[in-house]
Amino acid sequence: MNEQGGRGFIRIPKATFRAHIVDGLRSAILKGEISPGAQVTESSLAEQFGVSRGPLREAMRQLIDEGLLVTIPYTGTHVVELSVDDVREIYSMRVNLEIFAFELVWEKRDEAFRQGLLSRQAELTRCIDSSDDVASIDAELQLHGFIYEVSGHKILQKTWESIRGRLQLYWAAHHRAHGIRGPRRDGHDSYVANALGESLDVMRTEIRAHMARGGQQTEDFLLSSNAGKLERSDVQARATR
Amino acid sequence: MNEQGGRGFIRIPKATFRAHIVDGLRSAILKGEISPGAQVTESSLAEQFGVSRGPLREAMRQLIDEGLLVTIPYTGTHVVELSVDDVREIYSMRVNLEIFAFELVWEKRDEAFRQGLLSRQAELTRCIDSSDDVASIDAELQLHGFIYEVSGHKILQKTWESIRGRLQLYWAAHHRAHGIRGPRRDGHDSYVANALGESLDVMRTEIRAHMARGGQQTEDFLLSSNAGKLERSDVQARATR
DNA sequence: TGCTCATCGATTGTCAACAATCAATCACAG
DNA sequence: CTGTGATTGATTGTTGACAATCGATGAGCA
Numbered sequence: 001m002n003e004q005g006g007r008g009f010i011r012i013p014k015a016t017f018r019a020h021i022v023d024g025l026r027s028a029i030l031k032g033e034i035s036p037g038a039q040v041t042e043s044s045l046a047e048q049f050g051v052s053r054g055p056l057r058e059a060m061r062q063l064i065d066e067g068l069l070v071t072i073p074y075t076g077t078h079v080v081e082l083s084v085d086d087v088r089e090i091y092s093m094r095v096n097l098e099i100f101a102f103e104l105v106w107e108k109r110d111e112a113f114r115q116g117l118l119s120r121q122a123e124l125t126r127c128i129d130s131s132d133d134v135a136s137i138d139a140e141l142q143l144h145g146f147i148y149e150v151s152g153h154k155i156l157q158k159t160w161e162s163i164r165g166r167l168q169l170y171w172a173a174h175h176r177a178h179g180i181r182g183p184r185r186d187g188h189d190s191y192v193a194n195a196l197g198e199s200l201d202v203m204r205t206e207i208r209a210h211m212a213r214g215g216q217q218t219e220d221f222l223l224s225s226n227a228g229k230l231e232r233s234d235v236q237a238r239a240t241r
Numbered sequence: 242m243n244e245q246g247g248r249g250f251i252r253i254p255k256a257t258f259r260a261h262i263v264d265g266l267r268s269a270i271l272k273g274e275i276s277p278g279a280q281v282t283e284s285s286l287a288e289q290f291g292v293s294r295g296p297l298r299e300a301m302r303q304l305i306d307e308g309l310l311v312t313i314p315y316t317g318t319h320v321v322e323l324s325v326d327d328v329r330e331i332y333s334m335r336v337n338l339e340i341f342a343f344e345l346v347w348e349k350r351d352e353a354f355r356q357g358l359l360s361r362q363a364e365l366t367r368c369i370d371s372s373d374d375v376a377s378i379d380a381e382l383q384l385h386g387f388i389y390e391v392s393g394h395k396i397l398q399k400t401w402e403s404i405r406g407r408l409q410l411y412w413a414a415h416h417r418a419h420g421i422r423g424p425r426r427d428g429h430d431s432y433v434a435n436a437l438g439e440s441l442d443v444m445r446t447e448i449r450a451h452m453a454r455g456g457q458q459t460e461d462f463l464l465s466s467n468a469g470k471l472e473r474s475d476v477q478a479r480a481t482r
Numbered sequence: 483t484g485c486t487c488a489t490c491g492a493t494t495g496t497c498a499a500c501a502a503t504c505a506a507t508c509a510c511a512g
Numbered sequence: 513c514t515g516t517g518a519t520t521g522a523t524t525g526t527t528g529a530c531a532a533t534c535g536a537t538g539a540g541c542a
Contacts, residue, residue: 282523283523283524284522284523295526298525312524313524314524314525315524316522316524317522317523318524323535378531
């Protein structure tokens with residue numbers, strides 16, 4: 001894990017240390033600098049971030065809430081491990097949430113919506129064409145997240161954010177394991193086309209198909225890479241939020 | 242998980258102060274002992290619960306995440322205020338979540354499911370008949386929550402829990418303001434009947450109608466009781482999570 | 483060998499004091 | 513009287529030290 005040279009005396013990092021640490025730690029987890037299953041201790045992280053255990057503790061608590069960390073009282077805290085069931089749940093939930101978001105947005109689609117969707121699609125295409133896998137993961141999340149933003153539904157948005165982290169974690173692990181990640185560009189082309197199309201029912205079908213493809217691919221990866229890790233379920237069973 | 246018989250007499254969960262405080266504080270908020278909009282300070286609560294500010298702070302952070310508290314850095318923390326938009330969002334989200342839950346459960350409905358649903362309906366009816374409004378709120382939440390439990394979908398369950406608190410807060414405030422709360426018993430009778438019925442589509446319609454009734458009732462209450470409270474939006478605009 | 487139990491190191495949980503920030507107040511000049 | 517800037521009290525943010533708990537280790541013994 002790389003320490004960014006000393007600790008810059010840049011005041012006003014974020015209104016509070018906690019928010020700053022949350023971003024840094026989450027980023028480190030999603031970038032794979034701390035691999036799934038690895039233990040993270042408050043003391044070492046506090047030293048790395050140059051703060052005391054207090055704010056760091058609260059930051060970890062938030063990441064536990066986001067489902068990126070798992071903790072066992074008085075014992076230890078680990079980066080969450082991949083689970084096939086979790087991935088199934090995430091994708092089935094995504095189908096549900098994204099259809100709901102489109103139902104909210106459908107009648108309010110305007111030129112700005114069209115532009116926003118197309119620009120994000122273009123960015124995603126660019127990242128795929130240049131084989132920048134890490135950036136393409138982010139671009140894909142930006143594309144899908146756009147719908148939730150436009151919906152203006154705060155609870156829906158927060159729910160999306162609560163699963164986005166784990167989704168990104170799965171994708172990032174998938175990328176590191178398989179070298180190439182390869183999201184289906186034509187899949188997103190038809191996704192965007194239908195999102196701008198005439199029929200909401202067609203879009204519903206598109207979302208289900210879109211998620212089925214992505215979910216299946218991720219499941220296959222997990223089944224192959226997770227064989228023989230039985231202690232994980234044991235850890236999760238005893239874990240508390 | 243079964244408790245090992247060895248020394249399993251440690252009755253109190255007492256695992257951590259934080260969990261205990263979260264329950265106590267949330268209960269106090271939902272019971273109205275701290276009214277919406279009231280300020281809660283860490284020091285006074287710490288003294289009240291007989292603990293230091295550390296664990297209490299983490300407990301508050303969790304309730305902030307649950308949407309029961311709102312905090313402004315370095316300034317203060319308040320019990321969240323009712324907002325018409327929030328209620329709209331909660332109810333629209335509930336329609337979505339509960340339909341999803343029934344889609345998951347529908348094919349797996351068995352005798353245990355039927356029994357669980359009927360017993361909770363009976364409990365709700367009993368509370369309504371005895372005019373125990375506070376208990377009927379809890380009973381209604383138990384009835385609806387049962388669906389999410391049975392679904393076995395952890396993310397869906399957590400999402401439901403993340404809005405349940407605010408829903409309960411609204412209902413409790415409604416009850417205190419109007420004296421009588423009066424959930425529609427026949428509404429729940431048809432709800433349960435359709436939940437045990439043959440057609441999933443009918444159940445979808447039932448859920449939409451059920452939420453429309455409850456949502457409209459709560460909205461009317463908020464519009465009448467919240468007139469002239471404009472500074473609230475100001476507070477929420479500056480609040481951070 | 484195989485089992486029990488005390489011990490030890492590691493990690494999280496808790497505490498009380500100190501620092502930073504904000505909002506209200508008040509003196510004061512125009 | 514009105515607006516403005518310093519002051520002050522209140523509240524959250526941060527810190528380092530101390531306590532409680534857990535899992536592993538190894539000694540002791542049948």
